[in-house]
Amino acid sequence: MKAAIFEGAGKPLTIGDIPSPDPGPHELILKVKACGICGSDLHCTEHGPFTLPEGSVMGHEFSGEVVGLGTGVQGRFAEGERVTALPVIIPPIPPVGLEDAEPWMRPDMQPIGLGQIPGAYAEYVRVGVTQTRRLPENVSFEQGALVEPLTVGLHAVNRAEMRSGDNVLVLGAGPIGLASTAFALRMGAANVVVSEMTDQRRALAESVGATATIDARGNVLEQFAEKTGALMPDVVIEAVGVPGMVQQAVDFVKPRGRVVVVGVCQQQDQMMPMVAIMKEVGLQFVLGYEPRDWDTVLSFIASDRLRVDHLVTDRVGFDAFPGAFEALRTPSTQCKVMLKPE
Amino acid sequence: MKAAIFEGAGKPLTIGDIPSPDPGPHELILKVKACGICGSDLHCTEHGPFTLPEGSVMGHEFSGEVVGLGTGVQGRFAEGERVTALPVIIPPIPPVGLEDAEPWMRPDMQPIGLGQIPGAYAEYVRVGVTQTRRLPENVSFEQGALVEPLTVGLHAVNRAEMRSGDNVLVLGAGPIGLASTAFALRMGAANVVVSEMTDQRRALAESVGATATIDARGNVLEQFAEKTGALMPDVVIEAVGVPGMVQQAVDFVKPRGRVVVVGVCQQQDQMMPMVAIMKEVGLQFVLGYEPRDWDTVLSFIASDRLRVDHLVTDRVGFDAFPGAFEALRTPSTQCKVMLKPE
Amino acid sequence: MKAAIFEGAGKPLTIGDIPSPDPGPHELILKVKACGICGSDLHCTEHGPFTLPEGSVMGHEFSGEVVGLGTGVQGRFAEGERVTALPVIIPPIPPVGLEDAEPWMRPDMQPIGLGQIPGAYAEYVRVGVTQTRRLPENVSFEQGALVEPLTVGLHAVNRAEMRSGDNVLVLGAGPIGLASTAFALRMGAANVVVSEMTDQRRALAESVGATATIDARGNVLEQFAEKTGALMPDVVIEAVGVPGMVQQAVDFVKPRGRVVVVGVCQQQDQMMPMVAIMKEVGLQFVLGYEPRDWDTVLSFIASDRLRVDHLVTDRVGFDAFPGAFEALRTPSTQCKVMLKPE
Amino acid sequence: MKAAIFEGAGKPLTIGDIPSPDPGPHELILKVKACGICGSDLHCTEHGPFTLPEGSVMGHEFSGEVVGLGTGVQGRFAEGERVTALPVIIPPIPPVGLEDAEPWMRPDMQPIGLGQIPGAYAEYVRVGVTQTRRLPENVSFEQGALVEPLTVGLHAVNRAEMRSGDNVLVLGAGPIGLASTAFALRMGAANVVVSEMTDQRRALAESVGATATIDARGNVLEQFAEKTGALMPDVVIEAVGVPGMVQQAVDFVKPRGRVVVVGVCQQQDQMMPMVAIMKEVGLQFVLGYEPRDWDTVLSFIASDRLRVDHLVTDRVGFDAFPGAFEALRTPSTQCKVMLKPE
């Protein structure tokens, strides 16, 4: 089958031919219909300690059609069903001694599209049956491929332990910041203000419902107060991921407020613990999501309470894909770029 | 000034003339612009242990214009401002020994419109300055008078300790059930299903966004499963308030689920504790709201995320008011009836 | 092997001979060293809707020595090890479609000693390997057999959502009330007051550390205030289980307080919801425990922070067992009665 | 009256004569019976941005006898009563516009002994009546002067959101680490392990009940696993306050664990956010306590569940006090040093 193959840091992906996957007993094969490019894919194809092995196939934000069924699937899915899936495979039989563990927390969980199990920058992808979710009738394949990054935002908001009426400041209006914005609004925030650099991204923030946007290059708290009437946010969600942002979030948040750090800063960073102490800040770092969050996101899209189509700014086939991927390494006005294999 | 006066259980209100109120140092006088009729007003004008004293003036869901200012108000409000207020007066200086207590929890708090301080079924009403909230420009007086019952619904949802993605079942589509529905939807519920008796009320539930409605006279759980795909609700909000409803809520809720009881059953009731034990049910009884909930509701209305105008089904002046009040004692299709003094 | 067999409601247990159990692949066989009599065993041997099938072997509070190992146990336990076990067997391979479920919440979980899998009123008992817990060296078999009821008390306290410094009132000083008392004291309570009928039981409450005891037949709140200086408890734990107790607990608790109902009232009960509403009471019904609670209880006993030996008031062999069992049907001064098979 | 006066950074305190305080209407004057030296006192007498003004009288951990009463105290305290007090004065009448605020969170709160209101390194100290707590009969003045630092430890543990059975690692065995240890043990921890540099401090940790101690200079996690059987702690409490400790705490804690930072690092610090993200760490910075925590600590001491006398390693009068104070600037085996004015 066709796939976009990682050839090593500094080199563009190539479109090549690799063997199609076969389903294990508790697995499905999907014909990929849409797969988003995630910022992490860009990061882990750079030189550094976390570079993927050559030959890897990435792609962990996808949807597709069921075309192959493992022997243990037992009628739970049928060929032709439209689905998305958590990008992990969890063996159905727990390792000896871990029968009591929550499956999602088990060490034998394997990621899809991040170096271990080949991902969905390909015609077909192999997924776990218990990780697969049907797309409701009115949810498109593209929306299905957005569920993964949206769920990251939902989880970030969940861990903010918001009270209804809280004022929220989101730093960064990439896909993750936008998803966090959308869910903060749907989980009782009074104001959700988004701080960003460029006009285009601020416009996107408004399109997902941000009650106000501010210019990240100006005085953030002054703009925040002007837009909300509140001096400081109750909750700050950091969705940028460069050095200095954690301290900024701590500086911005209200005394006794909460900061959720979803942005991934891979370098050493600096902070002033004293500032966090004097305000009794709670700093929650977050990773990924819980399985049930996927169902929540799907039900929000299906009931038309989460409009996300405009987050997809570009759609490309295999031929244009390596170029589109490289283009994302430099600042742009794109939001989510989708591989559409056919 | 004109006011609707309670003449004793079994008698209609009369429109009479009573002295206009004077503001205490930390109080304001409002010219009443709108005041809703609450079910509790009907209850406490019936024969029984909780009947109000004769001569009482009710009305605790109101908005108005500031026309009088106490000497200690010190420029915090000006004449002509459009406001609503929590229906309680809390003396600004705490009683000796309670200086450390949260004002809202203090025993020297006095309700407005429930027998102690005269309410807003009148031309003017006296309120506490710290309990007063400005109406944002785009919030009408009628919307301002809806804030009180809406806030009861918000508080009920707050105490449900919902997780995003929960399925919620609301019992009853009166103003309180409808408010609970609207807020459950805005605080992360996947589905909010409303159970009611009549078509008209079910239509109202749909108009506030219920993802489905069901007929309370049929098999509730069967209809719930059909509409949601989930066997049982994670959260049940009981907003009816007649005997048997608490047990019904316990019967409907999922194992380890939560029941919030906002409906007020004033009689002895029966239940099977064993059923609640076997499911580890959490049963949270709720009363009123927290002051901060008022700001939340106002900010939701102001940002156009809570459309509530259609909850007001009738508007009457003083002359028609006693009749409209009595009419609510028998089942009707009305939702919120408003006194509009001019 | 020898076992105490249930012959039907109204008849005493008989000591008979039944086949010894064989271990399934993920199971162990224990030689029973001690097994407590639980109040539920008395209840489910009475006439009523929940009577056990004739021929059942009860006993769900036990400890023993490993004498048999299933083929899939793979060195996780060895013969001769001293253990206790949760009285449930959970098949290691989840049912199709439930691979994602927490094992403990799965419907294919089977209780031991309550009619399905034979219990430990016998020489040997069959248990699940993942449910088995080693006894630390300094924990005796008798202490091991107390872990189950102690854990019920720990779980009740866990679900009270106590804040440090809370005043707790425990209703009932049977094994469950005493366990709740011991754990409330170890989880930050300022005062733990136990209400009971008889002097002997009150003495037991003091021996587990209750900061005061009161006479359940007198005015409970008056005595509570006298003993603690606080008007009302923040938390009430109901550990009696007869009609009227839930309402009593609601009457006693502080406004905005929490009631945990662990006592099992199997009959219809009455309550006044209005009282619970006016105080915004939270009523948490509880059942059993979480697996991790077993480790907690064991670590408390092992580190000598929970002295429980005096809770065992009687020890009997097989011959005396049926008589001891029947004797518990009438009020007594006993606390925990243990079967010691040898 | 006699007092120990700060003469500027780099100079020892001097014992001088200053005017005795007069009580404001809602204030009391205490004759100081004991006052502890806090590490913060040492910090804020060093050169730096936070140096106290010359002439300041420090001392915020004290107890004493009531010798003067404000005109508004109205019989709530009598001369001769034995008390301790929160080291803050909160005016009884809230500022205009803040009548609704929790007193404890108000900006007009003034600290005692940190530069604004003179502290208890003196014969007399002025305190707020609502902040004053009676010492129960069996609580000594020295114990009373320990309440403040003990309460810091209680608050740290409260904010750890511990579940019963958690394993806790405390970094540092100064007074704050020891207090945290004592309370973690009383709030349901299974193991509380203390990491420290010196044998003497480790011995102190054991004396407050630490289930194990480890050498901070060795491999902390290895020692932790050896002592507890658990790979990593569920909760880490950082009570050292030097650069690098926050990252250490993050490194040590279990995935999805919680870190409480009570140690105050006044300098710029470094950390790797990526590590915290990959483990979904929650980092709670804490400051001080809540007023109700004081009552909790007092009730624990009074009911003999918290033995703390041995934390006081030295007692000095005024003459020896400046020397004792300076001596604490270099490492020592002392724990709490008390000024005993008479």
Ligand SMILES: NC(=O)c1ccc[n+]([C@@H]2O[C@H](COP(=O)([O-])OP(=O)(O)OC[C@H]3O[C@@H](n4cnc5c(N)ncnc54)[C@H](OP(=O)(O)O)[C@@H]3O)[C@@H](O)[C@H]2O)c1
């Ligand atoms: N924790 C998790 O589980 C998880 C999962 C997925 C992704 N992530 C991380 O989440 C972060 C966001 O992901 P993404 O896909 O949304 O990335 P993205 O598209 O790069 O978005 C980040 C946005 O932040 C803006 N920005 C830069 N500096 C800013 C500042 N000081 N204040 C406000 N905005 C600023 C950027 O603007 P410019 O483009 O103009 O610089 C960009 O629009 C990344 O670090 C990613 O690795 C975490």
Ligand SMILES: NC(=O)c1ccc[n+]([C@@H]2O[C@H](COP(=O)([O-])OP(=O)(O)OC[C@H]3O[C@@H](n4cnc5c(N)ncnc54)[C@H](OP(=O)(O)O)[C@@H]3O)[C@@H](O)[C@H]2O)c1
């Ligand atoms: N806790 C608090 O702080 C607080 C504050 C305000 C109000 N309340 C209470 O909240 C409750 C609701 O107030 P409300 O103003 O919304 O009252 P309402 O207008 O009387 O609404 C109750 C609704 O429930 C319906 N209903 C009756 N039986 C039902 C059943 N078995 N299943 C489902 N629906 C059923 C009624 O229909 P029909 O009219 O056809 O019977 C009615 O539409 C009242 O008990 C009120 O006292 C509590």
Ligand SMILES: NC(=O)c1ccc[n+]([C@@H]2O[C@H](COP(=O)([O-])OP(=O)(O)OC[C@H]3O[C@@H](n4cnc5c(N)ncnc54)[C@H](OP(=O)(O)O)[C@@H]3O)[C@@H](O)[C@H]2O)c1
């Ligand atoms: N939820 C669960 O998971 C779970 C698990 C195990 C047990 N349980 C239940 O928990 C309850 C307690 O169990 P147990 O083994 O401790 O039972 P128990 O030995 O019967 O203890 C109950 C105690 O309450 C006393 N009592 C009776 N009326 C009282 C009153 N009004 N106020 C205060 N005390 C009163 C009884 O005294 P007298 O003997 O003098 O009457 C007795 O000492 C039972 O209902 C049991 O079924 C629940």
Ligand SMILES: NC(=O)c1ccc[n+]([C@@H]2O[C@H](COP(=O)([O-])OP(=O)(O)OC[C@H]3O[C@@H](n4cnc5c(N)ncnc54)[C@H](OP(=O)(O)O)[C@@H]3O)[C@@H](O)[C@H]2O)c1
């Ligand atoms: N957040 C608040 O509200 C609050 C309130 C009061 C105090 N504090 C802060 O809490 C911290 C502790 O106060 P304290 O009075 O207990 O101070 P302390 O007496 O200085 O105790 C700190 C202890 O940590 C030890 N230590 C140093 N490096 C260590 C390491 N790497 N691992 C483990 N232990 C190490 C020190 O040993 P050596 O002496 O041998 O170096 C000392 O015994 C201070 O930073 C203080 O400012 C905070």
Ligand SMILES: [Zn+2]
């Ligand atoms: Zn991603």
Ligand SMILES: [Zn+2]
């Ligand atoms: Zn009302």
Ligand SMILES: [Zn+2]
């Ligand atoms: Zn039992």
Ligand SMILES: [Zn+2]
């Ligand atoms: Zn201090």
